[in-house]
Amino acid sequence: MTNQHEKAIATLNRLIEVCQDGDRGYKNAAEHIEHDEIKTVLYRLSQQRALFQAELKDEVRKLGGNPDESPAEEEGTILGNIHRAWINVKEKLTKNDFDAILEECKRGDKAASLAYEAALKENLPEYIKEILIGQHHLIKGAVTQLHDFQQHPDA
Template sequence: MEHNNEIISDLKGLINFLNDGKEGYNSASETTEDLELKGLFLNFAVQRGLYADELKTHLEQHGGESDNESGGLLGALHRTWIDIRQAFSSKEDSAILNAIETGEEAAIEKFEAAINNPSTHADHVDLLQRQVTGIREALSQIRGYNERLKVTQS
């Protein structure tokens, strides 16, 4: 039973991170005026929502449920930071991208912790690995866009 409680707790934490990411990307898409970034952010928001739904299925298989559709406190703090930066920087895309990088790095760390505990997450470790790969790819795209933005602003 304790093993199952750990699985439920870990999955809920990952779902929170995914919902935080979804909400953060939605917020970022509303903040930027760059149409390419807006599309990128919306695509990643949808991806995070799908990832959360996939993990909810596994959570339910272990007897847990997630009533979190909008992220946790950490995500709210990231979104608040984006909102504050928006007010002071006139929608500076670089600041938004930096905040997203921070959030994605935290998500990757959380996923890796679960993946590195395969005895607990054996029945869904492949799913976690696929999802963290998607998050890493998103982070790479965000970093690449941010680098291009810095070069054009120089």
């Protein structure tokens, strides 16, 4: 295994954790929000993050890595911020505060977006960058969609 493959595996494993946090965060939010249309969107976003994980795990395996290994703690700050953002979703859920739940979901995805931006600056194979660009675009779209729901919750 080349050094580039090892770095790519570590990067992808970090993003797998990011997607796991998003998957759990969106699922928790969906279970606690009363608005049916938004509940459906939140479940869809949870499933989307699960698909992102599966896609990234496949790429880790293709590179000869183990997708179940935790990433190195060198990116602890980014991962910690993402994890804390999704933990804050749990805290807001207990109050069933519509705007607060959506705001924390947006915050979690904004942190995820930063993790993707950092990954895209790394020396990764082009085909992996294409996958990450596509996922990153969808994450940014989710933030926009949640913002629109906050502006027009009955839409």
